[in-house]
Amino acid sequence: MATPEQQVNEIDPTLELLARVPVFEALAPEDLARVAEVAVPRRFSPQQVIFREGDRSDTCYIVKEGHCRAVRHHADGRAITLAHFGVGDIFGELAMFDTDRRSATVEALDRVQALAILAGDMRRLMREHPDISAKLVVALGRRLREANERLSRQSFQTVQSRVAGVMARLVEQARNEGNDEPEVEIRITQADIAQLAGSSRESASRFLAVLERAGVLKQGRGRILVLDPAALGRYVY
Known part of the structure; x- marks a missing residue:
């Protein structure tokens, strides 16, 4: 069994990564530690699909190493790239709040290491620690405003x-x-x-x-x- 010191050393890289994620940057250190406790490491091979458009939304991911992209597919076979994700980026984060179907497909571009957080675990943390829930809502609202502003700028x-x-x-x-x-x-x-x-x-x-x-x-x-x-x-x- 790992000693407490070993456990701290093991979790520190996860805490450091979580602190870089805009959605979590307002969380207190103790709240980040709670999120780190439910984060599970995942590995994906190049071109591996992490989830598909239309899948049930039950997990969010944080990129630890490598790159991914989000794409949407049309009935005529065309695909449109919506976003690229690198280290510290989060995707699928709406799974923390609802169970709607995925709006896009996300695939690995190279070898990817990520942290996966199950929606059920995150919702339990938000119920037990309301401050986490409030801060996440504010952070997601800010990301939405930034996305809207970016789209508005691009239109001109x-x-x-x-x-x-x-x-x-x-x-x-x-x-x-x-x-x-x-x-x-x-x-x-x-x-x-x-x-x-x-x-x-x-x-x-x-x-x-x-x-x-x-x-x-x-x-x-x-x-x-x-x-x-x-x-x-x-x-x-």
Whole structure:
């Protein structure tokens, strides 16, 4: 049996990760420890589906290592990428509050380690500790407002500005994962960039070519090397 000191050392990385999650950042240390106690490690292989659109919503996930994406599929076979997730990102968080069906499919892009929190465990914590529930509602409300503001801004932006904004967010995600190199490699396709920016692939491709000629980035198969991350800001307005 592990000693109390060993148990603390084992749970510290989980507490550190949970503290990075925007939904949990307002929780007190003792509340984070309660969440950590019910968090279960999960591993996923590249291209493995974590859950599908229409599945019962019963678990939320926090990325510990690797990357995932959320996609929606249409009846005609097309798929649209809605979001990319990296270390510290949470997805499926509405499962903490309701049992509606999943609104999108989430799949692993590479090897993913995650923390899974069952909805039943989280709801029990919220019943036993009302402060947790109140703080989570406030945090989710703030995330919703931020999403609405982002969508509102995008509706007035050009394709170029939206694509540059997507690239800037992906660079920020890489920085948050510990990549402090002057040049930042991002594994993503032109099609995913276009979908995240709400543009056609052709329009996104043309602007990425402009950025490449300007020396801001260099494109490869399924990846982009951002040579001058700071320059992206000049194209976002």
